[in-house]
Each structure stands twice: as C-alpha cells, then as structure tokens.
Amino acid sequence: MFNRTAASGDLEEAKDIFAPVADLMVGVVFIFIVLMLALVMNLRNEETVPKSTYDTLVTRAQKLEDKLAALRIHMKELEAKNTLLTQQLADETKLRAAAEVRERNLFAANTRLVAFVRFVRENNLVKLVEGLAQASQTRSELLQELRSRLAATNIEVTINTSTGTLMLPTKELFRPGQPNPTPDGIALIRGVGRVMAQILPCYAHSAEVDARDCRRRDDTSRLSAVYIEGHTDVNPLTPTPRMNDNWDLSAARAISAFRLLRDDFEQLRNLRNREGDALIGVSGYAETRPTNRSAHDRRLPEVTETDRRIEVRVIMTTNEDFVESVRSDLNDRLELINDLIK
Numbered sequence: 137m138f139n140r141t142a143a144s145g146d147l148e149e150a151k152d153i154f155a156p157v158a159d160l161m162v163g164v165v166f167i168f169i170v171l172m173l174a175l176v177m178n179l180r181n182e183e184t185v186p187k188s189t190y191d192t193l194v195t196r197a198q199k200l201e202d203k204l205a206a207l208r209i210h211m212k213e214l215e216a217k218n219t220l221l222t223q224q225l226a227d228e229t230k231l232r233a234a235a236e237v238r239e240r241n242l243f244a245a246n247t248r249l250v251a252f253v254r255f256v257r258e259n260n261l262v263k264l265v266e267g268l269a270q271a272s273q274t275r276s277e278l279l280q281e282l283r284s285r286l287a288a289t290n291i292e293v294t295i296n297t298s299t300g301t302l303m304l305p306t307k308e309l310f311r312p313g314q315p316n317p318t319p320d321g322i323a324l325i326r327g328v329g330r331v332m333a334q335i336l337p338c339y340a341h342s343a344e345v346d347a348r349d350c351r352r353r354d355d356t357s358r359l360s361a362v363y364i365e366g367h368t369d370v371n372p373l374t375p376t377p378r379m380n381d382n383w384d385l386s387a388a389r390a391i392s393a394f395r396l397l398r399d400d401f402e403q404l405r406n407l408r409n410r411e412g413d414a415l416i417g418v419s420g421y422a423e424t425r426p427t428n429r430s431a432h433d434r435r436l437p438e439v440t441e442t443d444r445r446i447e448v449r450v451i452m453t454t455n456e457d458f459v460e461s462v463r464s465d466l467n468d469r470l471e472l473i474n475d476l477i478k
Contacts, residue, residue, distance in 0.1 A: 169200050271357035271452040275300050278339050278450060285331045291324065301365075302448040303427075304328060310444045313373055315388030317396075317446075325396045325446070332448070333401040336362065339452075341410045360409050360453035364397070366390030366420040367447070369440035387420030393446045394418045410453060419449075 276297040283295050283302070294303040309321040317325060338350035341358045366389035368382040379385050394416065398405045407415035426434060427442040434443065 169197060169204065271454050274339065274357040275450050275452045278335065281335055282331060285335065286328060289327055289331065291327050291331075293328070300450045300452075302450070304446045304448075306427075306442045306445045308441075309446065310389060312369065312371065312440065312444070313385065315379065315385055316392050317389075322396065325393050326400055328448075329397040329401050329404065332397070333403040336407060336415075337403055340407050340415060357452045357454050358410065359407075359415055359450070361451040362407075362416045363449040363451070364390045364394045364416065364418045365447040365449055366393070366418070367425060367443060367445050368423050369443040370423045370426070370434040371440060382422035383420060385420075386422045387418065389444075389446065390418040390420050 279295040279297055279300065279302055283293055286293050292305060295301065296303075304324060308318050309324065310317055336359065339359045366386040368386045368389070373379060373382050373385050375381070379388060397416065404416055409415050423434075423443065426439075427445065428434075428439060431439045433439070
C-alpha cells in the first residue's frame with residue numbers, strides 16, 4: 137500500500153549522512169577560494185606577474201565563487217527535499233496507524249456479524265418468518281375447506297382468500313328492506329352453520345373436538361374472530377320504529393344470521409379466542425361494500441339482489457408467546473450490531 141514512499145530507515149540515513157558531507161564540501165571550497173584570493177592579492181602586489189596571469193586567476197576565482205553560490209542553492213533544495221521526505225515519513229506513520237485501527241475495527245465488526253449470522257442459522261429465523269406468514273395460509277386453507285364441504289351439500293359459496301371472506305349465495309336470501317332471511321335463506325344459513333360447526337373448532341385456540349375430525353395443523357396460527365357481516369342494496373330504507381336506515385338494516389341482517397347459528401349449533405356458541413372472548417360476532421356495512429363495484433347502475437334488480445347478502449369474515453392470529461420470545465431475542469442480537477448499520 138505504501139511501496140512508493142521511502143522507507144523510514146532510508147530517510148533517516150539520508151538525513152544523517154548527507155548533511156555533514158555537504159557541509160564539509162562547502163568548507164573545502166570556501167578555504168580554496170580564500171587561498172586563491174590571497175594568492176591573487178599577492179600576485180597583484182608582485183610587479184613581475186604578467187597581467188594576463190592575474191586576469192586568469194581572477195576569472196577562476198569568480199567561477200569558483202559562482203559554483204559556491206550554485207552549491208548553496210543546491211544545498212537548500214536538498215534540505216527542502218529532506219524536509220518533504222521527513223513529512224512523508226510522518227504521514228506514512230499516521231496512515232499505518234490508522235490502517236491498523238481500521239483493521240482492528242473490521243475484525244471486531246466481522247466477529248459480531250459472524251455471531252449474528254450463527255444466531256440466525258441456529259434459531260432458524262427463516263422458519264420463523266414462514267411461521268408468521270402461516271396465519272394467512274391457514275386462513276386460506278380454512279376457507280377452501282369450508283367451500284369444499286359446503287359444495288358437498290349442494291351449497292355453492294364464494295370465497296376471497298385475500299380478504300378472508302366467504303359469501304353466502306344471495307338468491308332470495310333477503311327480501312328488499314327486510315332484516316330477517318326468507319325461508320330458503322334460513323335453510324341456507326343453517327346449512328352453512330352445520331359445516332362451520334364441524335370445521336371452525338379445529339382452528340380455534342381451545343375447543344372440544346374429535347381428533348378424527350381435524351387433521352394435524354401448525355400451532356403458529358389460530359382463529360381470532362369470525363364476523364357475520366350484513367349488507368344492503370343501494371336503495372334507501374323507509375324508516376320504521378325498529379330501523380332508521382340501511383346501517384340498521386345491515387346490522388339487523390347480520391344479527392338474524394348470527395342468532396340462527398348461535399341457537400342451532402352449540403359448538404359455534406362455545407368457541408372462544410386466545411383471550412377467552414366469544415369468537416363469533418356481527419358487523420353491518422349498509423350499502424358501502426357492493427359486490428360489483430363496476431356496475432353502472434346499482435339499482436338494477438340483479439345488482440340489488442347480490443348486494444343484499446351475508447358474508448363470513450375470518451381473522452387469524454399468530455401464537456403471540458412464540459412471536460414475542462423470538463422478537464425479544466432477535467432485538468437483543470440486533471442491538472449488538474446496531475452501530476454497524478447506522
């Protein structure tokens with residue numbers, strides 16, 4: 137890294153040896169010039185010395201003086217170079233020290249990173265991330281299982297795995313403006329409830345189920361809530377003593393369906409989430425969530441019939457104790473390398 141810079145030993149040798157030799161040379165030349173001047177002066181007093189000889193000696197003396205001046209200039213240049221080399225040596229020493237510090241810091245950082253990578257590998261955090269994503273996958277499996285079981289009973293439902301919803305068939309489920317389902321709607325809701333009572337306990341946190349009815353599942357995700365959602369068409373409701381608008385109507389429809397499920401199926405009535413609260417609840421959305429958002433006229437009979445509907449929304453939760461323990465451990469490990477990622 138520093139090959140082009142003079143080694144410290146060479147610089148010290150250049151400084152310690154060259155200076156006295158140069159001073160000696162200057163001294164010798166100076167003495168020679170003094171002797172020559174003395175000789176010239178003596179010759180000048182001698183009347184027998186030819187003028188040509190005198191002029192020659194004076195010229196030589198002048199040349200020697202010029203050389204001495206040039207030598208002094210050269211000595212100053214050498215002193216400047218020597219000063220530069222000394223500064224370069226000092227800079228090299230500083231750079232070498234800084235490089236050593238960087239190497240020690242990199243070694244320490246690498247040691248901490250290796251320890252973190254070992255932690256990630258040994259604790260299989262990739263599997264943890266997969267486990268956290270398991271809730272969405274489990275919900276999708278639940279909805280698909282519900283649809284498959286219902287199809288076997290001639291009930292065709294529509295599921296949306298991204299939103300976690302199951303939509304009951306809408307044909308003649310509710311009459312316009314009515315909170316209670318039609319007789320066919322009652323039979324349909326009970327048929328859906330019967331299948332839900334078979335499957336939902338398998339995904340609940342705690343439920344008494346026959347192991348033969350539930351296949352083996354991962355414990356990283358369980359049901360958190362199941363909402364019976366009521367919807368209306370876009371037509372405004374004529375106010376009644378019981379209901380003022382479509383919000384009341386949609387909530388009343390959800391409650392009607394919920395009561396059918398609660399009263400007819402004890403398994404659903406007893407389901408609880410992780411906190412011990414009732415698993416199944418209700419919600420109403422009036423006309424705010426149409427089945428066909430691209431319909432040019434939501435007042436058409438075929439559109440209003442599909443908007444008057446009941447949906448079942450499934451919400452999953454992960455095993456919070458498991459997630460919290462790993463999150464805490466991972467956070468501690470990240471603190472150890474926090475300065476490396478700033």
